[in-house]
Amino acid sequence: MREPTFLVLAALADGPRHGYGVIREVETISNGRVRLRAGTLYSALDRLAADGLVRRGREEAVAGRLRRYYELTDHGAAALEDQTARLRANAAEADRRLRVRRAGLSGGLDSATGPAGALA
Known part of the structure; x- marks a missing residue:
C-alpha cells in the first residue's frame, strides 16, 4: 500500500470526511509531507471505493456546492x-x-x- 493511500484510510479511520477535509487531514497526519491535489484524492477515493475500502456517505449542499462525505468500511479498517x-x-x-x-x-x-x- 502506498503512503498516500494509507494516509487517506487513516484520515477516515475516526469518522467520515468530505474531500477537502481528507486533504487537510492527510496533510496534518503527515506533518505536511504529503499534500494531495483534489484530482489525485478523488481518483484514489474512487479506486478505494471500487476495492470496498471506503464508501460514499451523505451529501450536503454548502454555499451552492455539493459536499460528498466518505467513510471507511470494515474491510478498509481491516486493511488499515x-x-x-x-x-x-x-x-x-x-x-x-x-x-x-x-x-x-x-x-x-x-x-x-x-x-x-x-x-x-
Whole structure:
C-alpha cells in the first residue's frame, strides 16, 4: 500500500470526511509531507471505493456546492490495521538494526572493513 493511500484510510479511520477535509487531514497526519491535489484524492477515493475500502456517505449542499462525505468500511479498517501492523514491524526491525549499527560503530567497527580494520 502506498503512503498516500494509507494516509487517506487513516484520515477516515475516526469518522467520515468530505474531500477537502481528507486533504487537510492527510496533510496534518503527515506533518505536511504529503499534500494531495483534489484530482489525485478523488481518483484514489474512487479506486478505494471500487476495492470496498471506503464508501460514499451523505451529501450536503454548502454555499451552492455539493459536499460528498466518505467513510471507511470494515474491510478498509481491516486493511488499515494490517498495514499499520506491517509498518510497525518494519520500523521495529529497522530500529533494531540501527541499534546494532550504533553499538558496532561505538565498539570500533568500521562499516567497510569490520572489527578493528580487519576485512569483513
